[in-house]
Structure formats: C-alpha cells, structure tokens
Amino acid sequence: EIVMTQSPATLSVSPGERATLSCRASESVRSDLAWYQQKPGQAPRLLIYDASTRATGVPARFSGSGSGTEFTLSISRLQSEDFAVYYCQQYNNWPPVTFGGGTNVEIK
Amino acid sequence: QVQLVESGGGVVQAGGSLRLSCAASTFAFSSYAMYWVRQVSGKGLEWVAFIDQDGSSEYYADSVKGRFTTSRDNSRKTLYLQLNSLRLEDTAVYYCAKDLTVAVAGAVWGQGSLVTVSS
Numbered sequence: 001e002i003v004m005t006q007s008p009a010t011l012s013v014s015p016g017e018r019a020t021l022s023c024r025a026s027e028s029v030r031s032d033l034a035w036y037q038q039k040p041g042q043a044p045r046l047l048i049y050d051a052s053t054r055a056t057g058v059p060a061r062f063s064g065s066g067s068g069t070e071f072t073l074s075i076s077r078l079q080s081e082d083f084a085v086y087y088c089q090q091y092n093n094w095p096p097v098t099f100g101g102g103t104n105v106e107i108k
Numbered sequence: 109q110v111q112l113v114e115s116g117g118g119v120v121q122a123g124g125s126l127r128l129s130c131a132a133s134t135f136a137f138s139s140y141a142m143y144w145v146r147q148v149s150g151k152g153l154e155w156v157a158f159i160d161q162d163g164s165s166e167y168y169a170d171s172v173k174g175r176f177t178t179s180r181d182n183s184r185k186t187l188y189l190q191l192n193s194l195r196l197e198d199t200a201v202y203y204c205a206k207d208l209t210v211a212v213a214g215a216v217w218g219q220g221s222l223v224t225v226s227s
Contacts, residue, residue: 034212036153043203043217044153055213087153091209095167097143097155 002026002090006100012108013078021103023071023088032092035064035073038102039084047086048073075105083107110135110216112204117221124194128221130187130204138162138182143208144189146200147220156202157189158209172198194225 003026013019023033031051036044046055048064051071061076075082088100116128130142144156157178158167166178177190187204201222207214 034215043219045217046212046215049212049215053213055215089153089208091212094209095155095158096169097145097158097208099153099155101152 001096002029002093002098004088004090004098004100006086006088006103008103009101010104010106012106014108015078015080017078017108019075019078019082019105021073021075021086021105023066023073023100025069025071025090027093028068029090029092031067032090033064033066033071034089034091035062036087036089037082037084038087044087078105080107110206110214112206112216112218114202114204114218114221117202117223119224119226120194122194122196122225122227124225125190125192126194126223128189128191128202128204128223130189130218132185132187132206135206137180137185140206141210142178142180142187143205144178144187145203145205145208145217146198147203148197148200154200155208159187191223194223196225196227199223199225 005024007022033051035048038044052064063074065072085102085104087102111133113131120126141160159178175193179188201220203220205217
C-alpha cells in the first residue's frame with residue numbers, strides 16, 4: 001500500500017498571502033496525483049489532477065507541481081473562500097486508493 | 109452537471125446492516141467505474157470500495173472486506189453499498205464518487221450519507 005503523508009497538518013495564513021502544502025508518497029506514483037479541497041459539511045472537490053493540471057473551473061491561483069514522491073500545492077494570494085482542508089490522493093498503484101491525512105489551511 | 113445523490117444512511121446498532129444507494133444523473137453511468145469513500149467526523153478520507161462498469165470486478169479496503177458489498181444497477185443508474193456486521197468504527201459519512209483513478213479530470217463526489225453505528 002502506498003502511504004501518502006501531508007505536511008503541515010495545519011497552516012495558518014493571512015488573506016492575500018501564499019500557501020504551500022506538501023504531499024509525500026512512500027514510493028513513486030509518477031504524476032498520478034490529485035489534490036482535493038473540502039469545506040465543512042461539503043464533499044471534496046477536485047482541484048488538480050495529474051499532479052499539475054487544474055480541473056475545470058479552478059482558479060489560476062491554484063497550482064500543483066512535483067512527480068515521483070514529492071508534490072506541492074500552492075495557493076497564491078489566498079482568498080476567504082480558500083480556507084479549507086486539502087487532501088492529496090494517489091491513483092498510480094491501487095487498490096487501495098490512498099489519501100493523505102489532509103492539511104487544514106486556516107486564517108491567521 | 110454531473111450529479112450523485114446518496115441515500116439510505118441512518119442509525120443502526122452494532123452488528124446490524126444497512127444499504128446505501130447512490131443515484132446518478134446527467135452522465136452515462138454504465139460507462140464509469142464507481143467508488144465509495146468514507147470519512148469519520150473530523151478525520152481524513154478512507155477509500156472503501158470500487159466496482160467496474162458492468163459490476164464484474166470489485167475491490168474492497170481490508171477494513172471492510174467480507175462485511176461490505178458494492179453492486180450496481182445500470183438500468184436504474186444506481187450504485188449500492190451493503191453494509192453488514194457493522195462496527196462502531198464504521199460510523200462515518202459515506203461518499204460515492206466517479207473517476208477517482210481513471211480519467212481523474214472528471215472526478216465528482218456525492219454529498220455523502222451519514223451512517224451512525226450505536227452500541
């Protein structure tokens with residue numbers, strides 16, 4: 001099973017600043033990585049797939065990078081609606097489909 | 109717009125059973141593999157089950173193997189999750205989803221259905 005580890009668990013950022021979230025895979029997943037955003041009481045929403053491709057309708061301030069075992073989600077100029085929990089998920093080697101533990105981006 | 113709507117959640121005693129449904133609309137349901145993912149309140153996401161397009165192939169997380177069964181009725185555009193021998197630790201919101209591992213650009217999740225297992 002591929003273990004996905006996200007850091008930090010909580011990130012405190014001021015509106016307008018940049019947020020950088022990390023995701024590490026226990027073995028290479030090539031570029032088969034997605035990022036999801038989840039707000040309280042809502043289902044996860046796809047932001048990024050194939051490590052760096054924005055999903056339809058996702059603002060350009062969201063960007064993904066990395067391959068192999070190290071990945072980054074960057075959010076430039078955080079807006080109020082961006083404060084949420086973010087999960088990475090690998091789909092290179094499954095089952096099982098595995099998710100990271102999440103990063104909570106909170107208002108500083 | 110692609111829509112998935114779960115139903116069937118509720119409160120059940122430990123050892124009991126429940127069946128969740130996931131109704132699909134506005135996409136060719138029979139062409140897509142489907143997934144179940146659960147989330148304990150305040151915790152992360154845990155994949156539960158997978159079923160392929162015609163229901164001929166299924167995979168399960170070790171934590172539910174032998175207790176949960178997923179199935180589908182393509183004529184009704186509905187996905188099911190049968191939960192048997194429920195345990196307290198199965199208490200969670202259960203989501204159905206499409207495109208989690210193939211054609212991930214089209215990943216969509218339902219709104220979730222809460223299952224509470226009581227003692």
